[in-house]
Structures are given as structure tokens and as C-alpha cells.
Amino acid sequence: MTQPYPLKFQPDFQERVWGGRALERFGLDLPDGVIGEGWMIADHPNGVSTVVNGELAGLGLDAVxxxxxxxxxxxxxxxxxxxxxxxxxxxDCNDDLSVQVHPTDDYEGLPQGELGKTEMWYVLDAKPGAKIIYGLKEGVDREQLREALESGNVMDTLQEVPVSAGDTFYIPAGTVHALCAGVLVAEIQQNSDTTYRIYDYNRPGLDGKPRELHIEHSLNVTAYEGAGATSMKTDGAKPGEWLRLAHSPYFIVEKGMVSEKWELSAAPDSFTILVICEGSGHLTWEGGSQPYAAGECYLIPASLSSYAIEGQSTLLRAYLP
Structure with a gap:
């Protein structure tokens, strides 16, 4: 019988026209190219992460x-x-991402087998002047958005928000959004790869051709009255306490700071995900220990009744509501 222990994964890396090489700062061995996404904990047809530690090393999350x-x-x-x-x-947003929106689970146009996509962002780093696009301006309706797209003035309908490290954003399905150049972000989301592009700055993709836009799908799924998006600064996080960042039907995400040994227990009805934002130390549990460092993500089994985090670090904790 395999005894439960924290699982560390080899990410599945995804090249993106807006990507770069910034994920190397975490000691990740990136493939060639402009790498926009590291799928750190992934069980999707478009990418699966693989266990690298312990008895289950070599197994993909799908096999686990x-x-x-x-x-x-x-x-x-x-x-x-x-x-x-x-x-x-x-x-790693070395350039602006497309302006986009995600559907809900019940959207009739979803690809076969896909879910909707509600997500949240935690900003790990941001260059001076960095920003994101976060929702429509107040009062913009479907026809105004369509007219702006047809006239090439869509940016006039969007809200731009300055960002800095430690900011967090909850992005329910239906929220028009885009990460912009100069930010490094941890993202926790529904297990979906469905994105509808509204606007892509008229730039070529990696193949030299314009990337596909999804205007009708975007107009259909946008929540013009708002979908409940919220944001917050997280400077109030205190060592040894969890600060709630997002509570959705799909995930709960909290921020914690470690300054001494922190005894924790896994929820018996849900796995826990840890995202190490800063610092280093050790995860310990009965019969085992695992060093951790910034940029790593761990899956704590629900059956691991107790574990501890030691060191000096900032991390996110995600689990199911």
C-alpha cells in the first residue's frame, strides 16, 4: 500500500507568443522557445504533469x-x-496576453468534454508600471462591445488596473480580462483550456499567422453586468495565519506566511495544493521530509492526516469548498 506523501511534479511547459524565460528564476529547466505557461499540477488532454518524488515518481497525475x-x-x-x-x-507574461473571456460550465458552445473556466491570479512579481485588463467599463453592453470590436476601439471599453507583487484577482467565468506585459503570476483555475479571444493586438502567432478570434462566443459568454470579480492587496497576511483570497464554487485559495514550524492537517474530504511563492524550507510528515523552494507546487493527499511546513516562506493553499 502506498503511504500518502506530498507530491511534487515536473511541469508541462507551454510555448506562447507572449511568453519568455522568466520561469527559469525558479530553477525550472525550460525547453527552448518563449515559454508562457508552466502547468505545474495538470491532468488535461493538453498537458499532464508528472510526479518526480517518492514512490510514485514517473507517474502522470492522470495515472495517480x-x-x-x-x-x-x-x-x-x-x-x-x-x-x-x-x-x-x-x-510568464513577457508580452500582453490576448483580451479574452471564459465560459461557464453550462455554456452550450463548450468543446466536447471541456468545463467552464473560473480562475484566480496571485501576482508573484510585476515590473514598474505593469497592469492588467480587468473587466468592462461600467455600462458597456453587448452591442457597444460589438461596435467597439468592429471599429477597432475595443480597448476603450476595458478597465485597466495597475498591479504589484502580492495583488490577487478573482476572475469568475464571464469576466473580460487580460494579463499584460511584465507580470509573473500563479494561476489556480478549473481544469479547463477553453479561452475565447476577443482581441489580440493584430499580431502574428508563433506560426506567423494571426491567432483565431472567437467574437460570437465571446459576446455570448461575457457577463455584462459583472460576474462577481474581486481583487485585494495581501499585505495583511501574518505568519501562522491563513488569509482568504478567493472562495468560489470550484476552489478556496488562501495565503500563508511561514516563519517557524507550522503544524497543519489535510482536509479528509479534499486534497490540498501548496504553491510556494517565496522562500524555502522543508515539508515534513510522519516518516518523511521534502525540501521546497519558490516556484514549486505540491499536492497534499486528503489521506495525509498531518504535516508541517518549516522555513521562511510565503505560500498559497488551495482546496475544494
């Missing part, structure tokens, strides 16, 4: 799900014939 999912993911995290419910990424 098939072998141990009912026990390790908890009653909330495991469903027969369903993939792992969340997708955890690190994003």
Missing part, C-alpha cells in the same frame, strides 16, 4: 488519479471518469 484518486483526492476531489478538478499554472 486512476491508481489512488478516490483515497488521495478525497470525496470532493474524486469523481468516477472525471479528471482532476483543478489546474495550477505559473505564467
Amino acid at each position: 488519479r486512476e491508481k489512488l484518486g478516490r483515497e488521495w483526492f478525497g470525496s470532493k476531489g474524486y469523481k468516477e471518469d472525471a479528471r482532476f478538478p483543478l489546474l495550477v499554472k505559473l505564467l
Whole structure:
């Protein structure tokens, strides 16, 4: 019987026209090219992360799900014939991402087998003057958005928000948004790869051709009255306490700071995900220890009744509501 322990993964890296090489700062061995996304904990047809530590080393998260999912993911995290419910990424935005919007689970136009996409961002780093696009300006409706797209004035309908390290943004499905150049972000989201592009700055993709836009889908799924997006500064986080950043139907995300040994326990009905934002130390549990460092992500099994975090670090904790 495999004893539960924190799983560390080899990410699946994704090249993007807006990517760069900034993820190398975390000691990640990037493939050639402009790498925009590290899929750190992933169980999706477009990318699967692979365990690199312990007894399960070499198995993809999909294989872990098939072998141990009912026990390790908890009653909330495991469903027969369903993939792992969340997708955890690190994003290097060396250039602006497309202006985009994601659908809800019940959108009729979803690709076969896909979910909607509600997500949240935690800003790991931001260059001076960095910003994001975060929602429509007040009063913009479907026809105004369509007219702006047709006239080439879509940027006039969008809200721009300055960002700095430690900012967090909750982005429910239906929220028009875009990360912009100069930010490094941890993203926790539904396990979906469905994005509808509204506008892409008339630039070529990696193949030299314009990337596809999805105007009608975008107009259909946009929440013109707002979808409940919220943002906050996280300077108030205190050592040994969890600061709630996002609470959605799909995930709860909290920020914690470690300054001494912090004893914790896994929820019996849900796995826990840890994203190390800054610092280093050790994860310890009965019979084992694992060094951790910034940029790493861990899956704590629901069946691991207790564990501890030691060192000096800032981290995110995500689990199912």
C-alpha cells in the first residue's frame, strides 16, 4: 500500500507568443522557445504533469488519479471518469496576453468534454508600471462591445488596473480580462483550456499567422453586468495565519506566511495544493521530509492526516469548498 506523501511534479511547459524565460528564476529547466505557461499540477488532454518524488515518481497525475484518486483526492476531489478538478499554472507574461473571456460550465458552445473556466491570479512579481485588463467599463453592453470590436476601439471599453507583487484577482467565468506585459503570476483555475479571444493586438502567432478570434462566443459568454470579480492587496497576511483570497464554487485559495514550524492537517474530504511563492524550507510528515523552494507546487493527499511546513516562506493553499 502506498503511504500518502506530498507530491511534487515536473511541469508541462507551454510555448506562447507572449511568453519568455522568466520561469527559469525558479530553477525550472525550460525547453527552448518563449515559454508562457508552466502547468505545474495538470491532468488535461493538453498537458499532464508528472510526479518526480517518492514512490510514485514517473507517474502522470492522470495515472495517480486512476491508481489512488478516490483515497488521495478525497470525496470532493474524486469523481468516477472525471479528471482532476483543478489546474495550477505559473505564467510568464513577457508580452500582453490576448483580451479574452471564459465560459461557464453550462455554456452550450463548450468543446466536447471541456468545463467552464473560473480562475484566480496571485501576482508573484510585476515590473514598474505593469497592469492588467480587468473587466468592462461600467455600462458597456453587448452591442457597444460589438461596435467597439468592429471599429477597432475595443480597448476603450476595458478597465485597466495597475498591479504589484502580492495583488490577487478573482476572475469568475464571464469576466473580460487580460494579463499584460511584465507580470509573473500563479494561476489556480478549473481544469479547463477553453479561452475565447476577443482581441489580440493584430499580431502574428508563433506560426506567423494571426491567432483565431472567437467574437460570437465571446459576446455570448461575457457577463455584462459583472460576474462577481474581486481583487485585494495581501499585505495583511501574518505568519501562522491563513488569509482568504478567493472562495468560489470550484476552489478556496488562501495565503500563508511561514516563519517557524507550522503544524497543519489535510482536509479528509479534499486534497490540498501548496504553491510556494517565496522562500524555502522543508515539508515534513510522519516518516518523511521534502525540501521546497519558490516556484514549486505540491499536492497534499486528503489521506495525509498531518504535516508541517518549516522555513521562511510565503505560500498559497488551495482546496475544494
